Amino acid sequence: MNAKKGIIYANFVKPETLGSLATTTIAYAILQGITLDEIAQSIDISELDYANQDARLPDPVIGELMNVLVDKLPDRAISMEIAHCAPFSMLGGLVQGAMFATDFESALTWFVENSSIIADQSVVHLEKTDSEVALVVAHPSESLDQGHTLEATAGLIWRLLNTITVPGAPLQKVEFANPKAVPLQPYEEFFQAPVWFHTGRNALVFSIDILRLPIHSANAQMFDFIKQHFANLRQKLNEDRYPAALIPLRRSIMDNAAHGKYEVAAAAAAANLSLRTAQRLAKQHGTSLQKLIDEIRLINAKKFLSNPEINIATVAQLLGYADVRAFRKAFKRWTALTPNEYRKERLKE
The missing domain is CATH 3.90.1520 (H-NOX domain)
Incomplete structure (x- = not known):
């Protein structure tokens, strides 16, 4: 890997x-x-x-x-x-x-x-x-x-x-x-x-x-x-990583993820924003609402895949995917590895 x-x-x-x-x-x-x-x-x-x-x-x-x-x-x-x-x-x-x-x-x-x-x-x-x-x-x-x-x-x-x-x-x-x-x-x-x-x-x-x-x-x-x-210092670190305007939105995405929610509409609602406003805010700062969500999905996906007791279908469900094939496709796009390939590499380390 x-x-x-x-x-x-x-x-x-x-x-x-x-x-x-x-x-x-x-x-x-x-x-x-x-x-x-x-x-x-x-x-x-x-x-x-x-x-x-x-x-x-x-x-x-x-x-x-x-x-x-x-x-x-x-x-x-x-x-x-x-x-x-x-x-x-x-x-x-x-x-x-x-x-x-x-x-x-x-x-x-x-x-x-x-x-x-x-x-x-x-x-x-x-x-x-x-x-x-x-x-x-x-x-x-x-x-x-x-x-x-x-x-x-x-x-x-x-x-x-x-x-x-x-x-x-x-x-x-x-x-x-x-x-x-x-x-x-x-x-x-x-x-x-x-x-x-x-x-x-x-x-x-x-x-x-x-x-x-x-x-x-x-x-x-x-x-x-x-x-x-x-x-x-905390504010500066956040500003270096994320524009200040995106921090509440990203925090809402993380909070939702803890409950298995990864929908764009739910992310906007949790931040007290309309979906259109949240999407426009992300676009103004060079990203998208979906990319912000996928960032958290990737972090959590790697964590779940590192546990061999959790099968791939369950990982997909935990990440809000109804179809395991959609999860495999997304993970391959993010990492150039399939979930199984990533898990095998991790277990070798």
Whole structure:
């Protein structure tokens, strides 16, 4: 699939991730005796910018890099080792905001609001019950490396929260969506809590009582200043990827996709626009409403196809196709591969 990899996103905006995730992971790889030549055989390291930790990289680079590590060190909990030793700067500027947050809840909310700084396709939210609060994290590309990058990032976030909170942030449990491929013990030793795999979600679960715990270096004035700075940064990142006028429309498409809705009329209605207005808006910005929908379809199609337990007909239904032949034709047009060809290539990696 490498020869055709560039075709996959040819008609779409490319999802990006914070470069510090890659540079930190490469530093770890070198410490494990893996050479840059070995890494360069699998990924294009020319795109990495060690002088700019806030540089943005295409999403696949991070997952492919993690796969190099997993292949070289198959019996080790790589994600937990990285979470244990990586500098907090791997999370970019989000560290400063968390450190100045007024309490634990505001620190959690900080990560929810700014998750796109780490990876612009990430989906992070809080789920609360009467007794628990969970920081739930997902990313469309997590299946590319069986969730290892997401595990490492979640582990580093918890390590930071545990460091800055008075008297610490003990976990109730940890859940990961992907199956466990290595011994469980390193995970439970790192998180100091029960860890469950194949649960359908990635979540750091805390007692609800922890929300009001103070932060060591809380500073409301600095926190407000940093929040404004990051609001501006989020807006700039969105503007760089999408015109501001298209962002509400694209968000509506993503929300609809979560419920299996991919119709153009439904996308317009969810954005409180008439169909004609939504189509005109997309055209004014050099695209079409259907292309915006197909971008999300492609992301989700790749995610579903990476799971061999979901048959192709079911993938088509999940993506809103009544006819599997229409899905095959569309996927071939987007990627130059049939769904079966793409799945076979993914399962080889």
